[in-house]
Amino acid sequence: MPYLKRYTIRHATWADIPALHVMQIYSLLVLGGDFYSPEEIAGYLSEIGTMDEAVFLERHYYVAVNQRGAILGSGGWSQFIPDNGAGPGEDLKGGVATIGSVFVGPAVARRGIASAIMAVAEEDAAEHGIRRLEAAATLSSVPLFERLGYTAIRSGDIVLSGGARFRCMEMAKALPSRHGRSDCVSFPPHLAAPEKFPSLTS
Template sequence: MSKNTTMRGYIIRNARPADIAAIRAMQERSMWVLGGDFYEAGALASFLTEFGTMDDAIVDEGHFFVAENDRGAILGSGGWTRLRPGYANGLGTGGQTADRPTVRSVFVDPAATRRGVASAIMLRVERDAVEHGIQTLHLTATLSGVALYEHLGYRAEEAMAVCLSNQTRFACVRMAKRLPTLREQAA
């Protein structure tokens, strides 16, 4: 299977440690612009200050992907991991456990929205998870991402909020999707 997937003017490839700075910059732009319709500026600033947009360790695992255009610009990101997200402590008892396969850090550059970038990344994430024997993927969606995940077949399990240290509550939705096995995909 090809390591890179070519899509409408961009490729989906495994993220590399050298990409982290560009990934974070794109993710923060995405959070401010696309999340701005769903969250107050103070809540976005607090969340980004306290947790950021991703944990570097998920890139090292090899299940994190970027969409890159022909000029090398990062247009989107996302992956899956069994590592517990940094924000999980803010979820209280509803936080994920360390061994639960979780979709993480799916973002699209605001200039690249409505081009299928997030859907293409999620397709690659799901295919990779199936290849590694994952039966169900879980995620904690920001409010700006819920519609995308519902469109991709994820079902809402619980509305919740990350409690930030300044007592701000950052609303999110826990979601999950059962993935087809390789045998089911071949049938």
């Protein structure tokens, strides 16, 4: 597709949120359809959603946009584990962060956009003193993470109401050392509570 020859990766803004949600939901429905039932996807979208807007506070979340400004993909890293439907999250410490909400529009899937976003996010994370990135990858995104050097730790389930389960794979990658900034956001204590899974990736 000619319009894919030029696209820009930039920080996501609050104004991007409505378009992000549309792209992410459509991505999970289409690209996740070979791995999850419609009921599993609907349950996840209803109870958890594709993105915790708290990550916008840290400014480490990115979008790829074409020349017309349409959002083609998204993804980023955070030291804040979102609630995933189980209450407030927690602030990670010790050079560990999650990478998540990695989505790409189905029409432009498998064209390098997700990999490009991940490269930007990983470089930014390393410059901020992050040494290890962790993810709870959807089954449809596991091949992407494996190509980018992430190792599968264990399979896991996000438990939904009524006992339904949304399958994912916990993955991790060590980042090279950088001598950059170390100004990650620390969230106030009232936001802190344990939660197992980081942001979902698709």
